[in-house]
Amino acid sequence: MSSSEEHQQIANRRAKVTALRDAGVNPYPNDFKPETRLEWIRREFGEENDPDRLAGIPVQTAGRVMLLRNFGKLTFATLRDATDQLQIAVQRDAVGAEIYRDLFRKVEVGDILGVAGTLFRTQTGELTIRVHTFRILAKAVRPLPEKWHGLEDVETRYRQRYLDLIVNPEVRTLFHTRSRIIRLIREFMEEKGFLEVETPMMHPIPGGATARPFVTHHNALDVDLFLRIAPELYLKRLIVGGFERVFEINRNFRNEGLSVRHNPEFTMMEFYQAYTDYRDLMGLTEELLLHLVFRTCGQPSVVHQGRTIDFTPPWPRLTLDQALVTHGGADAARVGDPDYLRDYLRAHGATPEATAGVGELLLAAFETVVEEKLIQPTFIIDYPISVSPLSRRSDSNPEVAERFELFIGGWEIANAFSELNDPEDQASRFQAQVQARQAGNAEAMHFDADYIRALEFGMPPTAGEGIGIDRLVMLLTNAAAIREVLLFPQLRPQLGPVA
């Protein structure tokens, strides 16, 4: 882009950069070292009122200029770093008339500035750095969005997240909270004796979930690889290997639609614990989420989108059938009848799949009618085997899996089950998936022969769970869209030159 085409404000700022260079001043030096952060200055001296003591405190710090208030021979500015913001005062007579006129006039809102000076309080009592010397550390050649309203345009906020972070403090806070939630989960899991592991993101056979994968290609091996849709089968290989308690917090990739609750890459925690079953995991899940809510909100409940959600355990545990009857008004005597379920689905505006069996119909009815009504934390248990190809059969009912899903705020937050460790049963379940795949179900699983071989060496009885971290963060930060809790949510790439 030539300078004649650039916008006036950018051209003005570029001219200042050129002027600095012509005067022998590097607009992008890297030899200035801040010695304190702004938070420390405020913490140490925020209550200090003795002017002589403050004047004796030398500080050297740096940050971005967020506001400038110029009074001719005196300029106030608001400086912000990662920790806090603080006012600085630059007086002509303190820095020297020439410096003030030739150099400080080049400082604009958005620039990164290093300052050294002492502290004082203004007439209104605000703690302020009296600048003795300053360095421009990085000239900004683009103007920041407006200081009152910040940046509102959601597309720009997501595409240029750096701008969103500079001007919208609540966005910075949200991502601090997200980081804290994930840290708390790690600490919790480690205290429970779980080992954090990393398993492949590129899978020769996509597995561990029913979803369409992304495909990529490895040139040297000349093989197609799939971005993982779930780490499940690898984590269970580690249980076979003897780790007994493992967890992984990482990305999954699913080649499906985007929505307020779906991003093609999203963060899951999966964990597997030997010698437990799905009932044990319900207790663990209650304990973990209550802990997170307490530590982030200071109480056992959160307000999400105007609704109060109470995490105090125990949470209701309903079978899929019961949920459909209690929350969906279905006829208790007929929820096992496929014809009834088809009618029920049609009555609620859904089109039942022609090939769907009882299990699929039951699940579809639940997802269509009940799911969005489960605002308070609720465990739904006893899923049909046909929709649970990796779950252990219930000993009392071989058509039902030892499985639960956790719903909060109308969203699925977690999915867990007692793991199927019978290699023969697992092989026949894979076969059923392969047949569904051949019948046209693009989301059905592949046959993973190495996974069967691993089970043939013996996997201890184990239960495993996946928790959707992004949705959990949404609940705890009152976010309405998953894009708000992802630093760089997926958008359609912009065509053409960058403006």
Add this chain to the structure above:
RNA sequence: GGGCCGUUAGCUCAGUCGGUAGAGCAACAGACUUUUAAUCUGUGGGUCGUUGGUUCGAUUCCAACACGGCUCACCA
């Protein structure tokens, strides 16, 4: 992918029942040594998302397209 809505100055937004546009902040010139959304005076800045159509004339009406938002479908 379908439906609905949106796109005007760097930012936040008005507006034109069709006669090529305004405000605040930001910018530029100037005044000002205690402001904190500083204030005051003056000035400049727009292919009104893109491309077509209708029209004497389109930023405005119509269509297609692009991007975004909500929503439905699919999924977690």
